[in-house]
Amino acid sequence: MIEFDSVSLALGSFRLRDVSLTIERGDYYFIVGPSGAGKTVLLEVIAGLHQPESGRVLLRGDEITALPPEKRGIALVYQDYSLFPNMRVIDNVAYGLRVQGTRKKEARAEVAPLLDRFGITHLADRYPGTLSGGEQQRVALARAVAVKPDILLLDEPLSALDPITQEKFIADLKRLHREDGLTIVQVSHSRREAHLLATRMAVIIGGSLVDEGKAGTVLNTPKSRDVAAFVGIENILDGTVTANEDGLATVDVDGLAFEAVTEAVLGEEVSLCIRADDVVITVGESHLSSARNTVVGTVISVVENGPIAEVKVDAGAPLTAVLTRRSVRDLALAPGTSVTLSVKATAIHVIRAFS
């Protein structure tokens, strides 16, 4: 549906370098990356607010590189909501219809069901400055949806909301994607949001696209160490392959031997990615297990966060595990406790240094 073909762009000191990606109809596409990576600029290029210096942008198969934003049928919601402060809520929502030639009364009548759907009917006559962040966000979303766009672009829509409002808003977004069949492109730096919403995603670092694909693939089997760190894989261990038998390699990490499935050859430098929830902790005598990797260590810290707890262990290399609080209690884990950690070889994603 949207295709970037080697798009490059310079804005001041910032550069977007040779970005190629494809967003299909019906995708909930996430663009993630650290601050200043160029995510918002990429979104604005899709919207037509910046013209690339080189490369092509295609929409529904047609080249739209030079098509102005008002002719693209792509709506944009900014992180700061960007509601027109000189217009009442209802006129903000009706703005798109008004500029496309609908009379004021008809436009207001047409958007009334939308106000109802987003639960903002009671705010219709208020000015944006008097609304809370969550209310402003819903108005901004209603305004964008009112023009019936094919594609909705969202620039970090959840970052300024409190946790409860975030949950409500995530439900709204899911409904928009499923029921309205909208293609949504969302910029975010939150792995959690990507987990909850994304079907496909791209990772942008320093103006370059470093990974792209199905959300689960990018999140669980990242292509590079940078991407792994960015998508929040808790344990990234650098090591050297010391043996490889039929794809089951032994990797030496600071004297610890890990077994993992990889084609990496003897002597190759690799990074092992282990999700914290794939690390199993046992205390006392070890039980027989199918897990190929077991290491012994000492608990450094236990940080509880709601129903779960993050346990950091020094096992020669630092390792993090995520457990339920009940497990922490049952195992009586505390700093200083001796524990055994086990990880299945298949749960380790291996990144080859020169892949």
Add this chain to the structure above:
Amino acid sequence: MKTGTLPGGPLRGDGEVTPSWWSRRKKRYIDWCTIGFCILGGLLVGLTVLALASITVAELADPAHLLKVAASSRVIESILLTFGAGASAVLLLIIFGTPLAYILARSRPSRFKGVVESIIDIPLILPHTVAGLLVYLLFMRRGWLGAPLLEVGIAFEDALPGTIVAMLFVASPFYINSMREGFEKVPIHLENVARTLGAGTFTTFRTVSLPLSLRHMYSGALLAWGRAIGEFAGVIMIAYYPFIISTLIYYSFTTDGIHTSRSIAFTVIVVSFAVFYILRRMTRYLGRYDDRV
């Protein structure tokens, strides 16, 4: 001064002496910085007040003469002419200066932009006589613009168009700079959103950028108008006649003496103060939707 016993606090026992006004006052924190600033600023305001008081006392000593001068047709006509010419100059500034201010606000910094900005500010830094001379040279009967425009029937020398164009020249930086500042304060995201909702560049300007800059437009127009109606040297070079108010005061001073020119000046002060005060009051709420946005 009230000296009765204050209601007893937890630390004050019966029969304890109430602290004096002075001792209580001494304990208060005194912000010398704010006081110093007030004194310095007060001196400046005091100068204007003193000047106004001096002319007011002198004029009110002979109210009959003041009324006679104020009600004379040449003074009334001159005031109306000056205000009208100033308003015409501001209207032209709004038509031509608003688009320029918008382009300056939205264009990226460049050497060319710097040159344009410096050209706009030239009337600010030039002596007014030089500004007058520039206008004269361009719009005189044999001037680059004056000659062809005379052929189509628009004369500038000693004519109202000359007054207006001189006012336009000296007042333009005030309007353009204020308007540009207003446009710069409109977040670019608002314009971007309007574009993605289907508004073209001009519709976005008309429905978003301009309404959100109205306050700056009004304030810039008011400043420019004030500057225009106060102009003297810039105007007399090209249009000594018809008499705008400053020319009339100068003429009266050189022919009738201080008494009459002072009465005209006092009339102008009262009228200008009233007009500007009313215009400022009218716009207290203009363009203020909510400061939190």
